[in-house]
Amino acid sequence: MSDAPTSRSLNDSSSTNHASPAVTVIPGGPVHGTIRPPGSKSLTNRALICAAMAEGASKLTGALSSEDTEVMIEALRAIGVEINVTDGGQTLLVDPAMRARCDDEIAELFIANSGTSIRFLTAALSAFGGRYRLVGVPRMHARPIGDLVSAISEVIDGTINAESTGGCPPVMIESHGWSGSSMSVAGNVSSQFLSGLMMAAPLSLGSQNVAPIELHVTGELVSRPYIDMTADVMESFGGRVVLDDLSSQGKVVIERRPYQGTDYSIEPDASAASYFWAIAAITGGEVTVEGLSPSAMQGDVGFVDVLEKMGCVVKRRSDSITVLGQPLHGVDIDMNSISDTVQTLAVVALFATGPTRVRGVAHNRFKETDRIGDLACELRKLGALVEEHSDGLTITPASDWRSHAGATLETYHDHRMAMSLSLAGLKMRNVKILDPACTSKTYPEFFHDLETLIGRSHHWAA
Ligand SMILES: O=C(O)C1=C[C@@H](OP(=O)(O)O)[C@@H](O)[C@H](O)C1
Ligand SMILES: C=C(OP(=O)(O)O)C(=O)O
Numbered sequence: 001m002s003d004a005p006t007s008r009s010l011n012d013s014s015s016t017n018h019a020s021p022a023v024t025v026i027p028g029g030p031v032h033g034t035i036r037p038p039g040s041k042s043l044t045n046r047a048l049i050c051a052a053m054a055e056g057a058s059k060l061t062g063a064l065s066s067e068d069t070e071v072m073i074e075a076l077r078a079i080g081v082e083i084n085v086t087d088g089g090q091t092l093l094v095d096p097a098m099r100a101r102c103d104d105e106i107a108e109l110f111i112a113n114s115g116t117s118i119r120f121l122t123a124a125l126s127a128f129g130g131r132y133r134l135v136g137v138p139r140m141h142a143r144p145i146g147d148l149v150s151a152i153s154e155v156i157d158g159t160i161n162a163e164s165t166g167g168c169p170p171v172m173i174e175s176h177g178w179s180g181s182s183m184s185v186a187g188n189v190s191s192q193f194l195s196g197l198m199m200a201a202p203l204s205l206g207s208q209n210v211a212p213i214e215l216h217v218t219g220e221l222v223s224r225p226y227i228d229m230t231a232d233v234m235e236s237f238g239g240r241v242v243l244d245d246l247s248s249q250g251k252v253v254i255e256r257r258p259y260q261g262t263d264y265s266i267e268p269d270a271s272a273a274s275y276f277w278a279i280a281a282i283t284g285g286e287v288t289v290e291g292l293s294p295s296a297m298q299g300d301v302g303f304v305d306v307l308e309k310m311g312c313v314v315k316r317r318s319d320s321i322t323v324l325g326q327p328l329h330g331v332d333i334d335m336n337s338i339s340d341t342v343q344t345l346a347v348v349a350l351f352a353t354g355p356t357r358v359r360g361v362a363h364n365r366f367k368e369t370d371r372i373g374d375l376a377c378e379l380r381k382l383g384a385l386v387e388e389h390s391d392g393l394t395i396t397p398a399s400d401w402r403s404h405a406g407a408t409l410e411t412y413h414d415h416r417m418a419m420s421l422s423l424a425g426l427k428m429r430n431v432k433i434l435d436p437a438c439t440s441k442t443y444p445e446f447f448h449d450l451e452t453l454i455g456r457s458h459h460w461a462a
Contacts, residue, residue, distance in 0.1 A: 020436060020437070021434065021435070022408070022432050022433060022434050022435075022436065023422060023432070023433045023436040023447055024425060024430065024431060024432045024433070025422050025423070025424075025425030025426060025431060025433075025450070025454075026425065026429075027425065027426060027427055027428065027429055028283070028426070028454065029283065029285075030283045030284045030285035030286075030325065031279050031280065031283045031285040031287060031426070031453065031454050031455070032285045032286050032287070033285075033287055033288075033453045033454075033455070034287070034288040034289075034290060034320075035276050035287070035288075035289060035290070035449060035452075035453050036268055036289070036290040036291045037268040037269045037272035037273050037276070037289065037291075037443075037449075038064050038065070038066070038090075038268065038269060038272065038443060038445070039062045039063045039064035039065075039090065039266040039267070039268060039269060040064060040266055040267055040268065040269040040270065040297075040298055041064050041066065041068050041069065041116065041269055041271075041442045042116060042226065042229060042269075042298065043229065043233065043266045043267065043297065043298070044060070044063045044064040044069045044072075044266055045068065045069060045072050045114075045116045045117060045120060046116075046120070046195075046199065046229065046230060046233040047060050047063070047233060047236075047237075047264050047266060048060070048069070048072050048073065048076060048083075048092070048094065049072075049076075049120050049121075049124055049199050050199060050233060050234060050236075050237040050239070050259050051092075051094035051096070051237065051259075051261060051262075051264070052076040052079075052081040052083075052094055052096055052099065053096065053099075053124060053128065053199075053202070053203050053258075053259055054094075054096055054237055054238075054258065054259035054260055054261040054262075055096075055258045055259065055260055055261065056096075056260055056261030057093065057094060057095045057096070057097075057261045058093075058094045058237075058261040058262055058263065058264060059091065059092070059093055059094075059263045059264070060091065060092040060094065060264050060265075060266060061087075061090065061091050061263070061264070061265050061266065062090055062265050062266040062267065062268070063089065063090050063091065063092050063266050064089075064266070064269065064442065065085070065088060065089025065090065065444075066440060066441060066442045066443060066444055067112055067114065067440050067441045067442075067444075068112070068114040068116065068117060068441055068442055069089075071110060071111050071112050071114050071117050072114065072116070072117045072120075072121070073085070073092075074109075074110070075109040075110075075111065075117065075121050075134075076094075078102070078107050078109055079099055079100060079101070079102060079107070079125075079128070079130070080096075080098040080099045080100045081094060081095070081096050081098070081099050082094070082095040082096075082097070082098060083095075094261070096261070101128060101129045101130035102130040102131055102132060103129075103130055103131060104131075105131070106131040106132065106133055106172075106174075107130070107131065107132050107133070108132075108133045108135060109121065109132055109133070109134045109135070110135055110136070111134050111135065111136045111140060111169070112136055112137055112140065112441075113136055113137050113139050113140045113143075113368060113413070113441065114136075114140075114441070115140075115143060115190065115192055115367070116192060118134050118136060118140065118145065118169060118171065119145065119148055119190065119192035119193060119195070119196040120192070120195065120196045120199060120200075121134060121196075122134060122145065122148060122149070122152070122160075122171050122173065122196060123148065123152065123193075123196030123197045123199065123200035124196070124199060124200045124203055125173055125175070126152045126156055126158075126160055126173050126175045126178070126200065127175075127177060127178050127200040127201070127203040127204040128175075128177070128200075128203045129158075129175050129176050129177045130173070130175065131173065131174050131175075132171075132172075132173045133170055133171070133172050133173075134169060134170060134171040134173075135169065135170040136169055136170070137413075139368065139369070139413060140168075140169055141164045141168050141169050141170065142164070142166075142168055143168060143169070143366055143367070144166065144167055144168055144189050144190070144366055145162050145167060145168060145169055145171060145193075146162050146166065146167015146168070147167070147185060147186040147189055147190075147193050148185065148192075148193040148196060148197070149161065149162045149167060149171065150167075150185075150186075151183045151184060151185035151186075151193065151197060151215075152178075152183070152197075154180055154182075154183040154184070155178040155179060155180030155181070155182075155183050155204075156175050156177075156178060156179075157175065157176040157177055157178065157179040158173070158174045158175035158176050158177075159172075159173075159174050159175075160172070160173050160174075160175065177204055178204035178213075181211045181212070181213050181214065182213070182214040182216070183197070183213075183214075183215060183216070184215075184216040184217075184218050185197055185215055185216070185217060185218065186217075186218050186219050187217045187218065187219055187220060187221030187222060187246075188219040188220045188221070188222060188363070189222070189363055189366060190222065190223070190363060190366065191221060191222055191223035191224065191226045191227055192226070194215060194217060194221070194227055194230075194252065195226055195227060195229075195230040197213075197215050198215065198227075198230050198231065198234065198241060198252055198254055199230060199233075199234060201213035201215070201254035201256065202234075202239055202254065202255070202256055202257055202258060202259055204256065210256050211256070212253050212254060212255050212256060213253070213254045213256060214251055214252075214253055215251060215252040215253075215254070216249075216251045217246060217249055217250060217251065217252070218249055219249070221246055221247075222336055222339070222363045223299075223336065223337060223339055223363070224246065224299075224336075224337055225298070225299025225300075225302075225337050225338075226299065227243065227246065227252075228243070228297075228299075229297050229298065229299075231243060231252075232297055233264075233297075234254075234259075236262060236264055237259040237260060237261075237262055237264070238257065238258070238259050238260035238262075239254065239255070239257065239259060240254070240255040240257060241253070241254050241255075242254075267291055267292060267296055267297060267298070268289070268290070268291040268292055269298070269442065269443070270292055270296060270298035270299075270300035270301045270303070271298070271300045271340040271341060271416075271442075272419075272442065272443050272446075273289040273292055273300070273301070273303075273321075274300060274303040274340075274341040274344040275344055275419050275420065275423060275446075275450075276289055276453060277289060277303060277304055277307060277321070277323040278307070278344045278345075278347065278348050278420075278423055279423060279426060279453065279454070280312070280322075280323040280324060280325045281307050281310065281312050281323060281325045281328060281348050281351075282325065282347070282348055282351055282423055282426050282427055283325060283426050283427070284325040284326070285324075285325055286322060286323070286324045286325070287322065287323055287453070288315075288320050288321070288322040289320060289321055289322075290319065290320045291319060291320070292319075292320065292321055293316065293317065293318055293319055293320065293321060294316050294321070299337050299338055300338050300340055300341055301321065302337065302338050303338055303341040303344065303345070304316075304321055304323055306331065306333055306335070306338075306341075306345055307323055307348070309331045309333065310328045310329060310330070310331050310348065310352055310356075311326045311327055311328050311329055312324060312325055312326050312328070313326060327353070328348065328351055328352035328353065329352055329353045329354050330349060330352045330353065330354035330355045330356040330357075330395075330396075330397075331352075331356055331357075332356075332357040332359070333345075333356070333357070333358060333359070334359050334360040335358050335359070335360055335361050335392070336359075336360030336361060339360075339361045339363065339364050339371075340416060342358055342361055342364060342371060342375070342392075343371060343375055343416045343417060343419075343420035343421070344416075344419075344420045344423075345358065346358070346375055346379060346393070346395055346420065347379075347420050347421060347423045347424050348423075349384075349395040349397060350379070350382060350384055350395070350397045350398075350401060350424060350427075350428075351397065351401070351427055352397060353397075354396075355394055355395060355396040355397075356394070356395045357392070357393075357394045357395075358392040358393055358394075358395075359389070359391050359392040360391055360392065361391060361392050362390055362391040362392075364392075367414070368412070368413065368414035368415065368416065368417075368441070369412035369413070369414040369417065371414070371416070371417075372388055372389075372392065372393055373388060374410075374412050374414075374417070375393070375417070376388050376393055377410075378407075378409045378410060378417070378421055379395060381407035381408075381409060382398070382401070382404065382407055382409075382424055382428060382431070383397075383398030383400070383401055383404045384396060384397055384398055385398075401427070401428055402427075402428075404428055404429075405429075405430060406428055406429050406430025406431050406432070407430070407431060407432070408432040408434060409421045409424075409431065409432065409433055409434065410434055411433060411434055411435050411436075411438050413435065413438050414438065415438050415439045415440070415441040415442050415443060415446075417438075418433050418435065418436055418438050418439050418446075419439055419443065419446050421433055422436075422447070422450065426454070
């Protein structure tokens with residue numbers, strides 16, 4: 001792989017990107033390799049909630065160690081849950097024996113910009129009871145949570161309030177648990193609201209009412225695979241969930257029964273895997289991701305189906321998926337169910353013949369950044385013609401990308417901007433990524449693993 005792409009630096013060769021203001025990936029030839037990404041953020045944070053609220057201890061293996069899981073762990077420790085972190089953060093021993101409501105002092109919980117953490121904890125703590133204020137970084141205070149607060153307001157014995165304009169965090173909770181057993185929740189902004197309420201339902205045991213909790217979904221439900229994931233994790237911890245026709249404003253019925261501690265194994269992160277499958281597509285190489293298969297719990301494994309539609313060859317096995325890059329053509333694709341891979345696809349689209357239309361992802365505007373408008377801005381710096389739509393974007397690659405001078409790209413504190421846009425450097429020269437450390441949200445070692453996969457010693461650009 002003497003002509004393999006790599007990233008370059010003028011200063012240290014540390015294996016972390018915390019010190020570097022920028023990274024440049026240098027173009028090269030086809031990339032061939034195998035990789036196992038770190039544990040799934042979504043599964044880790046679900047398992048932490050269920051384990052923390054269970055009867056009995058749990059052992060979580062294959063867990064993710066990143067900012068999003070660290071803020072979840074610290075919040076659960078604040079209510080007395082003992083969480084012993086070993087094996088570099090991949091093994092979590094959770095003992096809820098000393099768990100206790102924060103009834104006296106208001107517990108201030110810092111959530112950074114972790115959507116799963118703040119949505120799941122808002123629901124769980126409102127059902128569990130106590131006094132909590134959940135705060136984040138400025139962007140978190142502009143990410144919507146009002147629909148979740150409204151749903152909880154229908155059942156809470158106490159008060160809950162989203163303090164920022166437009167129903168955004170900080171969230172203030174003063175609760176004696178849930179007294180009601182039925183609520184409506186909107187599904188069109190984020191599936192995390194429904195997921196959070198589902199996982200919280202068994203915690204409302206304190207109320208006299210032991211009837212099952214009914215969650216009525218209003219509007220279109222986005223990111224549906226995450227709801228199936230939530231039900232699956234809940235049942236692994238002894239929960240009982242019925243999903244009733246969610247395709248048309250259905251409902252979810254959850255039995256009020258305590259979670260039971262258990263040993264729980266977490267699969268690698270499929271959203272992270274998308275970057276490595278994309279490397280094969282972009283460079284015409286062959287990349288295998290281990291630990292994931294078409295039967296994985298994460299919907300984002302479906303990203304390989306999109307690459308297949310663009311012309312790639314995909315080999316699906318019981319414990320790995322391989323992508324072989326082939327000449328690419330643009331596609332028209334609804335990515336509502338795999339919205340975290342839109343940025344990955346957008347970069348692959350830069351090297352396809354013909355335009356790519358991404359639809360069904362209006363909700364991507366509310367994530368770590370506006371993942372339609374800001375993404376379009378950075379793609380245009382790479383010469384692409386990009387049309388923005390209310391629900392997505394159309395990307396027409398530059399015909400002369402091979403002679404493009406390159407660009408310095410903003411990442412907006414969005415880990416997925418940094419990880420996806422860096423892949424453009426595999427084919428285009430002088431693509432510099434600012435603030436690479438922002439990958440620490442879900443993948444602190446991304447650029448180290450990228451270097452390892454593309455085969456050169458590790459360097460960083462000044
Ligand atoms: O439930 C989850 O674990 C997630 C749901 C998705 O959010 P939306 O439902 O807002 O699309 C996704 O973007 C996020 O990374 C993780
Ligand atoms: C949107 C994301 O995460 P969250 O909503 O949990 O902040 C993400 O990881 O792309």
